[in-house]
Amino acid sequence: xxxxxxxxxxxxxxxxxxxxxxxxxxxxxxxxxxxxxxxxxxxxxxxxxxxxxxxxxxxxxxxxxxxxxxxxxxxxxxxxxxxxxxxxxxxxxxxxxxxxxxxxxxxxxxxx
Amino acid sequence: xxxxxxxxxxxxxxxxxxxxxxxxxxxxxxxxxxxxxxxxxxxxxxxxxxxxxxxxxxxxxxxxxxxxxxxxxxxxxxxxxxxxxxxxxxxxxxxxxxxxxxxxxxxxxxxxx
Numbered sequence: 001x002x003x004x005x006x007x008x009x010x011x012x013x014x015x016x017x018x019x020x021x022x023x024x025x026x027x028x029x030x031x032x033x034x035x036x037x038x039x040x041x042x043x044x045x046x047x048x049x050x051x052x053x054x055x056x057x058x059x060x061x062x063x064x065x066x067x068x069x070x071x072x073x074x075x076x077x078x079x080x081x082x083x084x085x086x087x088x089x090x091x092x093x094x095x096x097x098x099x100x101x102x103x104x105x106x107x108x109x110x111x112x
Numbered sequence: 113x114x115x116x117x118x119x120x121x122x123x124x125x126x127x128x129x130x131x132x133x134x135x136x137x138x139x140x141x142x143x144x145x146x147x148x149x150x151x152x153x154x155x156x157x158x159x160x161x162x163x164x165x166x167x168x169x170x171x172x173x174x175x176x177x178x179x180x181x182x183x184x185x186x187x188x189x190x191x192x193x194x195x196x197x198x199x200x201x202x203x204x205x206x207x208x209x210x211x212x213x214x215x216x217x218x219x220x221x222x223x224x225x
Contacts, residue, residue, distance in 0.1 A: 004154075035213075040218065041219075042202050042216030042217050042219050043155065043216050044216070045213040045214070045215070048212055088155070090154075090213075093157065099145065099160050099167075100157065100213075100214075101157065102147075102154030102155045102156070
């Protein structure tokens with residue numbers, strides 16, 4: 001099917017630690033996105049990936065599009081309290097990349 | 113510049129009623145999509161409109177409908193509300209028809225009682 005799996009479901013880390021989370025799909029698609037959602041807000045786009053093997057950074061965030069085109073990971077380095085939130089991966093529903101299927105999310109808590 | 117704006121922010125409706133949710137995209141964005149986010153889950157795609165035409169529809173019943181106006185704003189309509197329609201309804205806009213991702217609004221929290 002079109003479902004995405006994200007792991008871990010939730011994680012608690014100490015401020016300053018690095019974080020890694022991943023997303024897998026049973027199908028191959030051409031676009032992967034990573035979003036972060038704060039309570040009471042809509043998701044905010046963090047990183048977009050368009051090519052197998054692509055590695056892209058956005059400040060302390062780094063994401064990679066797996067070479068099999070069925071997975072992606074997101075790393076956060078030196079976590080800070082404002083990193084708290086839910087991180088969603090999303091991939092295009094079709095090869096036109098216009099609509100997206102979202103994963104169930106990874107809930108991140110950062111302990112001071 | 114204003115981001116994606118949605119109204120109302122919160123709404124309580126009774127089962128069987130009808131609801132209309134509104135969305136104004138970022139200025140210059142011609143594509144609008146609607147997503148439903150049930151508590152504890154990721155957003156689920158409902159509709160996409162681009163240049164006032166429906167470009168995509170998710171797996172939702174016919175009780176859900178939408179349209180896009182000449183100024184690119186959009187409405188999502190839901191008829192015969194069910195308890196299970198309670199969710200955060202997110203509107204998102206894009207300049208490129210969705211390619212490259214969307215900018216989301218803060219959503220409308222709909223509670224059906």
